[in-house]
Amino acid sequence: MAVYTEVGDADLEELLKEYDLGAILSFKGIAEGVENSNFLLRTESGSFILTLYEKRVAEADLPFFLGLMEHLAERGISCPLPVRARNGQALRRVAGRPAALISFLEGVWVRRPRAAHCAALGRALAEMHEAGRDFPMHRANALAHDGWGPLFEMSRQRADTVEPGLEAFVAAELDYLRDAWPVGLPEGVIHADLFPDNVFFLRDELSGLIDFYFACNDLFAYDLAICLNAWCFEPDNSFNVTKGRALTQAYEDVRPLGRDERAALPVLARGAALRFLLTRLYDWLTVPSGALVTPKDPREYLRKLRFHQRVASAADYGLH
């Protein structure tokens, strides 16, 4: 939840002068998204989200993110569409911050996904991967596997305060992944953060994907591994293989995995779990106590990672 930057009357009026959206009917800060400030804007011509990009999003990456949404929307992927101002530009400045107005997507994110939701997600993920193939821009993954070591260094000394033995555990896992990480797998544009709160449903039909601000070029199967982590574990951190099967089968209905991708899936799932373990660990140790935003418990991903360490093959995720 977050609104970090206040938008004044004059800021909003000035912005809207550059579009043809009619009069303002409503303007409210939204308590979602940890990275940026988001506002729901309703005007005579419809509903929009105004996003102000805060520090954690690099301004140089914005043309990639906005261009990607436009590219995917043009290819039939349901995702927010940046609204271009009269001068043709989607990227603006509001209240001193880079900002964009994007179309409002109907739907509700599912707090407790069921297998049918996982299937819908799998299909949408594969469709997104296919639709992004001819996107001409490139963005390296800022949180790719070779960045996890430096990321860990920022929390390493206090890791054992979160869970005894965590420092040694992560160090060993980093060593393992450095050797085991696959090379030569198919890659392209991935979402890289497709958690349930970034997927909207309307009457149990998937209605859209949002929040492309981690999107980058990386392994397709790594994106699938992130979703296995984010969607297929139960609240007690047990893996639900029915959900895993639903997710992967629906993905493969659109984009079948290669043998090498299947073989690599357990390693990719370990990497995905470690990536979220590390960012959560960092947030856990740096967010001030008493802050209204409670950081997410990194130990959830420690438990998921331990599950993946015991996986023998992709069949354990429900692939057959």
Next chain:
Amino acid sequence: MAVYTEVGDADLEELLKEYDLGAILSFKGIAEGVENSNFLLRTESGSFILTLYEKRVAEADLPFFLGLMEHLAERGISCPLPVRARNGQALRRVAGRPAALISFLEGVWVRRPRAAHCAALGRALAEMHEAGRDFPMHRANALAHDGWGPLFEMSRQRADTVEPGLEAFVAAELDYLRDAWPVGLPEGVIHADLFPDNVFFLRDELSGLIDFYFACNDLFAYDLAICLNAWCFEPDNSFNVTKGRALTQAYEDVRPLGRDERAALPVLARGAALRFLLTRLYDWLTVPSGALVTPKDPREYLRKLRFHQRVASAADYGLH
């Protein structure tokens, strides 16, 4: 900004079963309001606000607040209307908290009110006072003048860390107000927190009043004094007499002030400034440093209070 309580899929579905609002189209936490958790809900039949009442709102007061909104709306005051469930009740429980679904009010609050906004506010305030006259319920003001002493005791020892001399200044002001506070002035239901963020405008017309969760029975002129504090000072804390005149004249067009109310206005304005100084002082000293919600600076109201101390008569606020 605030969403303190998460609402799960099942919570929402269970709630909506009790109404006839059609399918859910969207559900988002709103980053406004410091006291409660607010969500914007869109269904096939329209837009609504779902409010979950958090600790600072006493559950026993909710029938007063909801009943008042219904009463005022029936008398033509534009304010949120509680939506009654099929069983006739507006007050529900959601995710373990008392909750209510209220109608969504279009409009935008004005970050920098101009004199015309103050005039619209004055008229609406007086209309609200008149419309509330036959509201049958009663709620004592939990932050009335006789509660300011005890409130100050909670911050007193650290007051000088905020501004040197503040403790003695407030103690003297409390003494003064104890003697000078008027008796026998007209009273009724007041809003008691009609700051700019609780008043919506649509194309410069006032479109509604929101957030009745401080409403109570107290002096009408005290409510006007709160608005003088909240609407008529410039960012440099100078008083704008044009705005004061616009506010009070428009108020008097609907409900003329008595001589005794006019005479008391400087004292009431001092009291209103002290009331917000004290709650802000308390929040300032108790909100943990680093929290995402920055408490408002109490010194703003110290400066306003000093202005009121120099006021000779109601004419200084623009009354004639």
